[in-house]
Amino acid sequence: MSENKELSKRTEGMMERQQNLATVAPVVDIYENDDEILLHADMPGVSKENVSVNVDNGTLEITGIRNLHVEGARSWAEFGDVEYRRVFSVPQTIDVGKVDAELKDGTLQLHLPKAEAAKPRTIEIRSA
Amino acid sequence: MWTRMSEIDRLFSAMDLLRSSNLDRSYGEGSGWRVVGGFPKTNMYDNGDSFQVIAELPGVSKEDLNIRIQGNYLELSGTLKSDVPEGYKAHRVERNTSTFSRSFTLDAEVDADRVEAVLRNGLLTLVMPKAESAKLKQITIN
Numbered sequence: 001m002s003e004n005k006e007l008s009k010r011t012e013g014m015m016e017r018q019q020n021l022a023t024v025a026p027v028v029d030i031y032e033n034d035d036e037i038l039l040h041a042d043m044p045g046v047s048k049e050n051v052s053v054n055v056d057n058g059t060l061e062i063t064g065i066r067n068l069h070v071e072g073a074r075s076w077a078e079f080g081d082v083e084y085r086r087v088f089s090v091p092q093t094i095d096v097g098k099v100d101a102e103l104k105d106g107t108l109q110l111h112l113p114k115a116e117a118a119k120p121r122t123i124e125i126r127s128a
Numbered sequence: 129m130w131t132r133m134s135e136i137d138r139l140f141s142a143m144d145l146l147r148s149s150n151l152d153r154s155y156g157e158g159s160g161w162r163v164v165g166g167f168p169k170t171n172m173y174d175n176g177d178s179f180q181v182i183a184e185l186p187g188v189s190k191e192d193l194n195i196r197i198q199g200n201y202l203e204l205s206g207t208l209k210s211d212v213p214e215g216y217k218a219h220r221v222e223r224n225t226s227t228f229s230r231s232f233t234l235d236a237e238v239d240a241d242r243v244e245a246v247l248r249n250g251l252l253t254l255v256m257p258k259a260e261s262a263k264l265k266q267i268t269i270n
Contacts, residue, residue: 029223031216038216042186042223044250072173072180075235079169079184106186106250107211 021065026084026108034120037094037112043084044106051103053110055096060088062108093118167228168204168252178257179234186250187211187223193247195254197240204252205229236262 026041039060043051046064054061064084093115100111168183183204185193193206210225212218238256246253 027222028220029212029218030220031212031218033216037219038213040187040211040223042250044184044186047249068171068182070171070173070180070182072175075172075174075179077171079171103249104187105189105247106184109211 021081021083023085024082025086026062026064028086034114036114037090039088039108039110039112041084041086041108041110042106043103043108046084046103046106048103051101051108053099053101053108055090055094055099055112058089058092060090060110060112062086062088062110064108091118166230167224168230170204170230170232172232174235175255177263178255179236179238181232181252181254181256183252183254184250185247185252188247188250190247193252195243195245195252197238197243197256200234200237201231202234202238202254202256203229203231238262 026043028042029040031038031040039062041062043064043066045066045068050065050067052061052063062085065082066084067081090112091114095113095115098113100113102109168185170181170183173180173182181202185206188206188208192209193204196203196205205228207227208223208225234256237259239259240256242257244255
């Protein structure tokens with residue numbers, strides 16, 4: 001029993017992929033304006049420490065691990081411990097250095113700013 | 129009104145019983161049970177002295193959530209607000225915006241005054257102590 005507890009404690013701290021954890025794609029909203037792409041992903045029950053966001057070579061990967069830690073006799077369960085994971089293709093013009101992520105009420109809000117060169121520009125017409 | 133609601137709930141909780149025999153069903157395959165469950169998804173635990181309900185409520189702030197309890201009737205309702213900032217063009221919208229309401233009949237009455245509710249990271253945890261009258265009592269034999 002005590003050994004068991006120690007084992008589970010050790011896995012809690014790890015961001016590594018856990019065994020036997022169902023992988024679920026979080027639902028997302030994607031918005032865009034002239035300055036950035038904005039992505040909202042629902043990951044209820046995932047704490048900040050268990051979220052990771054990777055942007056690499058035109059690929060954006062978001063993952064989050066949820067451990068419920070509940071005791072007591074289960075009467076019913078419609079959800080459980082999961083690994084949220086979803087991969088997107090993003091334009092190469094994203095300014096990776098300025099990506100900003102915030103976790104609010106279980107929703108990951110990801111701001112992906114466009115590089116200056118990729119922003120639309122209004123060209124002024126000179127009179128000849 | 130209340131009684132009628134609980135009749136319906138009793139019907140659903142019978143279905144819940146059936147469902148609990150196959151617990152992992154709600155994830156993965158889109159089985160018909162989803163319709164019964166609806167939003168928000170919940171888990172229910174019995175801790176002996178109390179019931180514990182956890183519910184998935186991503187993007188819901190505590191101002192937009194109502195919890196009502198009467199006897200053994202529990203109702204979760206609220207609003208899923210759109211959090212789109214102005215001036216953005218939508219590419220993909222998978223998250224719902226609507227009002228929601230879900231009600232449950234608990235196996236025993238609870239002490240509504242001592243219920244604790246915590247909303248954290250989009251997960252609501254409700255701990256509802258069972259009413260004194262609903263607790264098991266040891267009877268001393270004379």
